[in-house]
């Protein structure tokens with residue numbers, strides 16, 4: 172074992188947080204679920220979601236036999252909904268092709284929906300104690316600093332992986348992976364790292380100026396897309412929602428009907444031609460809703476409309492306001508509804 176892993180594991184023994192998916196005898200289902208949830212999200216945010224999932228679907232089999240709609244509703248607020256769709260699909264493939272077991276082999280893991288190199292390595296090391304290099308943002312930050320790696324990303328990632336492989340211990344592999352992440356989250360933080368408390372301080376090459384690394388990558392300017400949303404309310408207050416296509420962005424989630432999402436604000440003809448049902452009254456609300464996805468900003472203008480036909484439609488449903496939380500509504504659509512209802516108070 173290297174002194175690097177000795178020091179790190181010794182620190183982890185005393186400082187690891189007690190988290191609901193951690194155990195001396197890790198459950199691969201819990202490991203996978205937590206790792207998928209933790210992508211792009213903090214531990215604090217994930218804990219209640221994780222607890223809710225394992226209460227609702229205690230086993231992989233339970234998740235595989237659930238409906239995608241229920242999973243999407245439970246996922247609401249965690250964002251990046253393709254993760255929830257892949258989670259559901261992956262659970263079904265594990266049952267149908269792998270007898271309900273997570274494969275230990277990297278190639279087989281990588282063939283499963285939603286499992287990339289990082290998650291495969293995390294499952295192999297944490298659930299099966301195999302030496303596998305799980306490189307996430309925390310690990311990149313710690314090793315860029317520890318080894319004084321000055322390359323920008325993505326070139327940096329390859330260097331970090333090489334260094335991490337060299338540091339992997341031959342036992343306590345799961346603890347090592349979790350200790351790297353824990354150190355990045357608790358000690359070698361992006362801002363104000365606590366080098367005094369760091370078990371790697373003795374050989375770290377960045378103690379004098381830790382925040383200068385990793386080198387910031389140049390951020391691309393995000394484009395802006397536009398749409399008009401139709402807030403349609405029935406006399407009894409119910410709101411018209413429809414389901415998005417299963418494929419593509421926010422696939423399978425519910426939405427307030429909108430025009431297509433375009434590179435410029437839709438003109439009056441586009442707005443009229445995409446209105447749901449037959450419109451008998453329009454009110455163009457002042458202002459607009461702003462939302463940012465990972466690859467574009469989104470400006471949504473809201474039109475409140477009255478329609479002649481208030482019966483049920485196979486592609487759209489009327490949902491009472493108090494029942495909106497039961498629907499898989501992405502954050503952007505919650506914002507649109509709040510904005511629209513606020514404006515007409």
Ligand code: SF4
Nearest residue numbers: 359366369372375381
């Ligand atoms: S000594 Fe400081 S910069 Fe180096 S790994 Fe530890 S916390 Fe990070």
